[in-house]
Amino acid sequence: MANEKTADYGPLKALFGTWKGNKGIDISPEPDEDAMNPFYEVLTIEPAGDVENAQVQILAIARYHLTVFKTENDEAFHDQVGYWLWDNEAETIINSFTIPRAVAVIAGGKFDSSKANESEITLEVEAKAGEEWGILQSPFMLDKAKTTAFKQKITVKGNTLSYSETTMVDIYGKTYTHTDDNVLEKV
Numbered sequence: 001m002a003n004e005k006t007a008d009y010g011p012l013k014a015l016f017g018t019w020k021g022n023k024g025i026d027i028s029p030e031p032d033e034d035a036m037n038p039f040y041e042v043l044t045i046e047p048a049g050d051v052e053n054a055q056v057q058i059l060a061i062a063r064y065h066l067t068v069f070k071t072e073n074d075e076a077f078h079d080q081v082g083y084w085l086w087d088n089e090a091e092t093i094i095n096s097f098t099i100p101r102a103v104a105v106i107a108g109g110k111f112d113s114s115k116a117n118e119s120e121i122t123l124e125v126e127a128k129a130g131e132e133w134g135i136l137q138s139p140f141m142l143d144k145a146k147t148t149a150f151k152q153k154i155t156v157k158g159n160t161l162s163y164s165e166t167t168m169v170d171i172y173g174k175t176y177t178h179t180d181d182n183v184l185e186k187v
Contacts, residue, residue, distance in 0.1 A: 007050035010086045011093065011111050012062045014121040014156040019043040021161075021184030022071070026078075029169065029176040038071040043161075043184060045084065059094075060086040084123075088113070095125045095152065102138030105150050119157065126151040146170040159186040 009016075022040035029035075048061040061083055068078035082097025093111045098104045107125035127133040127150045135147050149168040154161065160183060167178040 007047065007060045008058075008086070008088050009047060009060045009062065010088050010113060011116060011121045011123060012047075012060055012084050012086045015045045015062055015064075015084060015154075015161070016047060017045065017186045019045075019161050019184035020187050021182040024068070024180060024182035026068070026180055028178055029171050029174075031172050037077070039068050039077070039182075040071055041066060041068040041078075041182060041184070048083070057087060058089070060088070062086075064097075086111075093123050093125060095123075101145075102141055103147055104136045105147075106133055106135075107150055107152060108133040120155065121157075122153065122155045124151075124153045144171070148175070160184070161186070 020040070020042050024039040024041060026037040026039050027034050028037065043064065043066045045062050045064040048063040050058055050060045052058055062085075064082055064084065066078070066080040067076055069076050078099065080097050080099050082095060085094040085096065087094070091111055091113060092108055094106065094108045096106045105127050107127035109123070109125040111123060125133070127135050129135045129146070129148045135150060137147060141147070147167060147169050150165070152163065152165040154163045162183045164181045165179070169176045169178055
């Protein structure tokens with residue numbers, strides 16, 4: 001891996017730092033009715049250099065850790081580790097992450113650098129089970145709570161990061177649209 005100070009991070013530079021937000025609402029499926037959980041979260045994203053794939057592709061790397069807590073009792077209910085990746089030549093943005101429910105996601109999308117506005121950066125990625133940008137999960141999760149699609153949009157404007165994401169889950173005999181939105185400030 002190259003020196004993290006010389007890597008071409010492109011739009012990833014806007015993500016670097018520690019972000020905190022306390023206005024989140026998680027609506028999650030339950031067998032009888034949906035649960036609504038107000039939450040706060042801490043997201044840390046740091047530069048990690050770049051890597052060369054097959055002596056052809058160069059990916060700039062941002063490593064991250066996200067922890068989400070229930071507002072009512074400060075209990076952590078979501079933990080996520082991953083990487084944001086930037087392929088400058090292909091103008092492709094990638095979010096690869098795992099959660100400790102035995103689910104891994106590699107979501108991707110295009111980012112047109114020529115239309116980038118330095119004061120506001122928007123990144124959009126998506127993945128679907130069994131496709132090029134995909135989702136892998138354990139046999140238990142495939143049987144009981146299968147994730148079929150993931151879509152995420154992040155916008156960074158100054159010291160504010162806002163996001164919305166949608167995860168499609170087959171659970172409790174139905175297809176459920178699980179959504180999360182929040183606004184975080186850089187600390």
